[in-house]
Amino acid sequence: MNLIYNIGLLAGIQPEDVLRVEGAAQGCTGMLENAWISIEDGRITDFGTGSCHPEQSEESLDAQGGMVIPGFCDSHTHLVYAGSRDGEFLDKINGLSYEEIAARGGGILNSADLLGRTSEEELFRQSMVRVQEVMDKGTVALEIKSGYGLCPEGEMKMLRVIDRIKRSIPAAVKSTFLGAHAVGRGYSHEDYVDMVIGLIPEAQKYADFIDVFCDEGFFTPEDTARILEATSLPAKIHANELAVSGGVEVGVQHGALSVDHLERTTEAQMEVLKGTGTMPTMLPGSSFFLGLPYGRAREFVKAGLGVALASDYNPGSSPSGDMRFVMAQGCIKMRLTPIEAFNAVTLNSAYAMGVSDRYGSVTRGKKAALILTEPGWDLTKLAYQYETPFIRKVFF
Ligand code: NIG
Numbered sequence: 005m006n007l008i009y010n011i012g013l014l015a016g017i018q019p020e021d022v023l024r025v026e027g028a029a030q031g032c033t034g035m036l037e038n039a040w041i042s043i044e045d046g047r048i049t050d051f052g053t054g055s056c057h058p059e060q061s062e063e064s065l066d067a068q069g070g071m072v073i074p075g076f077c078d079s080h081t082h083l084v085y086a087g088s089r090d091g092e093f094l095d096k097i098n099g100l101s102y103e104e105i106a107a108r109g110g111g112i113l114n115s116a117d118l119l120g121r122t123s124e125e126e127l128f129r130q131s132m133v134r135v136q137e138v139m140d141k142g143t144v145a146l147e148i149k150s151g152y153g154l155c156p157e158g159e160m161k162m163l164r165v166i167d168r169i170k171r172s173i174p175a176a177v178k179s180t181f182l183g184a185h186a187v188g189r190g191y192s193h194e195d196y197v198d199m200v201i202g203l204i205p206e207a208q209k210y211a212d213f214i215d216v217f218c219d220e221g222f223f224t225p226e227d228t229a230r231i232l233e234a235t236s237l238p239a240k241i242h243a244n245e246l247a248v249s250g251g252v253e254v255g256v257q258h259g260a261l262s263v264d265h266l267e268r269t270t271e272a273q274m275e276v277l278k279g280t281g282t283m284p285t286m287l288p289g290s291s292f293f294l295g296l297p298y299g300r301a302r303e304f305v306k307a308g309l310g311v312a313l314a315s316d317y318n319p320g321s322s323p324s325g326d327m328r329f330v331m332a333q334g335c336i337k338m339r340l341t342p343i344e345a346f347n348a349v350t351l352n353s354a355y356a357m358g359v360s361d362r363y364g365s366v367t368r369g370k371k372a373a374l375i376l377t378e379p380g381w382d383l384t385k386l387a388y389q390y391e392t393p394f395i396r397k398v399f400f
Pocket residue numbers: 082111112115217242245290316318319320321322
């Protein structure tokens with residue numbers, strides 16, 4: 005057995021049957037001061053209070069008063085991509101919008117061209133640098149999407165790379181087939197949707213989820229429904245980033261695990277989400293980078309809904325996978341309390357990627373995927389002092 009003792013604050017404790025938190029419950033989390041936690045075979049076996057423990061041994065770890073929390077779960081990333089889009093950064097500074105850059109053949113198509121010229125080995129290597137970066141920042145579970153292939157070979161290359169990452173790292177990885185990210189070069193819109201549907205049987209060999217960029221200028225709710233009806237994979241949908249897109253409704257109708265972005269959600273759509281198994285997921289990093297409105301997280305929670313926050317790590321709208329920055333924006337820009345934001349980047353984001361039975365909280369039987377901080381940290385400081393290094397060790 006492994007033991008961590010002398011923990012200043014153990015936070016993120018949840019009962020076994022709580023797989024997500026909604027409404028007022030999003031503002032609550034179990035905490036113990038002066039605590040210990042025991043781990044066996046990578047699972048949490050027990051925890052309690054007191055500075056010593058009967059089974060304390062030389063192998064036990066002295067937390068020296070640091071905080072222990074569940075590691076971050078990032079339920080929405082596009083971190084497998086080739087090269088960079090830093091050229092477009094200047095276009096953006098000069099005033100071009102995301103849609104204008106895309107309409108000029110930049111954006112997602114630019115990443116697809118780069119990916120086409122990059123070998124599978126090199127794509128893996130470049131992506132692993134980002135994977136290591138986010139694990140070092142405390143991410144213990146992450147979802148990664150395809151969507152920069154935009155042709156059968158490219159999409160399958162991405163799904164194989166994600167699969168290889170899954171088998172190479174200690175963090176949990178879920179893979180999403182996002183063939184419908186943009187219409188690939190040389191296809192008509194209709195032919196492209198047909199291609200995506202035709203590729204599903206092959207993609208399903210690797211993918212855990214299906215996603216569609218259901219938004220103005222990309223794919224319609226009708227395209228989305230056709231794609232979702234062609235697979236039994238659970239859906240995670242890009243909705244309401246650029247416009248009120250209908251993605252929330254089509255996602256909920258198809259039992260989506262999550263609807264993501266939600267920069268522009270209406271009251272009616274909040275009603276549609278109530279009482280469903282679909283996790284509203286907001287991506288403040290893309291609001292920040294693209295200058296979009298921030299999701300209405302405060303109002304969602306007030307309405308009794310749960311909210312997850314994720315990074316959207318990608319080269320075009322959120323070139324960062326820093327979940328503490330996400331948490332800080334959840335507080336500063338979306339008016340979540342630090343505990344609400346913490347639950348949004350742990351338990352609720354674990355739910356949004358289908359792993360909250362194993363990740364996202366301190367619960368007996370769950371994976372001991374934990375962050376041990378330096379002494380003197382608490383959940384408020386985590387979001388408030390969001391740039392200060394805080395991690396002593398990440399356990400997977
Ligand atoms: O979630 N919106 C669609 N996809 C990404 C952006 C992808 C890109 O620009 O490369 C997003 O923001």
